[in-house]
Amino acid sequence: MSPAPNDVIEALLNDAPDLLRWSGAVARKLRSFNIALEGKSSGNANTDALTLADLTVQELVVAGLRDRSPILRECRIEAEEENGDLGAFRDEGELTIALDPIDGTKQFRDRTGNGYSVMLHLRTRDDVLFSLVYCPEDGPTGSWTMAYGDTLKCGPDDLSLSAQECLQAMPNIQSSGRPDSRKIYLIGFQKNDAANAEKVTAAGLEGFPPDETPGSIYPLLATGQFGGSLIHSPNIYDYPVSIQIARILGGDSVWVHNGEPVHFEETWMDDRASMLRLPGIVATADSPEKLKILVDLARDWNPVRYSD
Structure with missing residues (x-):
């Protein structure tokens, strides 16, 4: 039996911000090195870009999700790369946590912009229930985008606060x-x-x-x-x-x-x-x-x- 969605959302609200902020810091540091890898062959540069940062960030986030809240291991996990302890999560279930360790890998690898992000979301087969996106180099301190229920937040990171406190203090976006x-x-x-x-x-x-x-x-x-x-x-x-x-x-x-x-x-x-x-x-x-x-x-x- 899958866990209650609200319980999983609560766990992600508590645990995911720290994981994404730490992972973003690792990605930002790795970006200063030559970390390009081979491995994808679709013919589209935006799709085929792969770096050591993708693998490193995924390893970190998957391990954090595994270790921080036991309820998260009761969800399925889908990750863009194949590494990390993916076997610690359920094979079947109504709730899926999906992870993109570096979205915007080509821009990240080629250093052509700062729009890359570390991101995850929680979904069922019909809807998306929770989303968290951290852009480590969007502005001086990075930025957050978060969505769940009727809540939508987006704004700069505040490194004087914990990641969770920063998101709690951020105002909701009003349509x-x-x-x-x-x-x-x-x-x-x-x-x-x-x-x-x-x-x-x-x-x-x-x-x-x-x-x-x-x-x-x-x-x-x-x-x-x-x-x-x-x-x-x-x-x-x-x-x-x-x-x-x-x-x-x-x-x-x-x-x-x-x-x-x-x-x-x-x-x-x-x-x-x-x-x-x-x-x-x-x-x-x-x-x-x-x-x-x-x-x-x-x-x-x-x-x-x-x-x-």
Whole structure:
């Protein structure tokens, strides 16, 4: 029997902030060294980037989740890399903790920006229940994005406080005072990211391919600097955080071919990138109006990720 979701959320509220802050500090230090690794061959540089930091951070976070609260071991765990004591967690169950040790690895590895993050979320087969994203170099001290229930927070880290105290003191984001951005992040369309971003702009929004997006999409979406995303076959380690943010803000995340809300009943293993993905193209937006534009635009686009 799976543990009660609220009990797991409470454990993550207590334990995950420290783990992500410590892991972010390790990642920031490792970034000063040549730590690139081989291992992925999808043909997309944003997907194939892999570093020693990915493996080190995952080892640390998985061990911390294993050791800090016994209830966390009663959940399934899905992690983008294959290392760490993943066997300490349940093989089956209603609750899944998913981990992306370094989201934005290409930018991290190539030192082309500071929008990388350490992140995890808790989900069921139908919904995302808790999300925590730490961007170690977003601003002078790093930044947090956190979501659970009706709570959505985003702001700078305060190193004079514990990570948990910093998040507790951070005010909630109110939809009424948040900017109404029409910027949309695109990724996963292989060589067509930029061309498809132009189509989004022509449809009345503002499309941004990965290399033109000024940071991690999660704080950008939470704070209203971006209004959504359009992703081909998103992976299940980082993208689901967008679902929770969008739904808290009054929007949603849906498959463009049928407009139905995203769920996690069906996934596929992308052997080229060594990661689990959702099928097809997914649109996410903070309002129904933007979501409709994205769905109408991309409904007939090719749902197959690779052409060969």
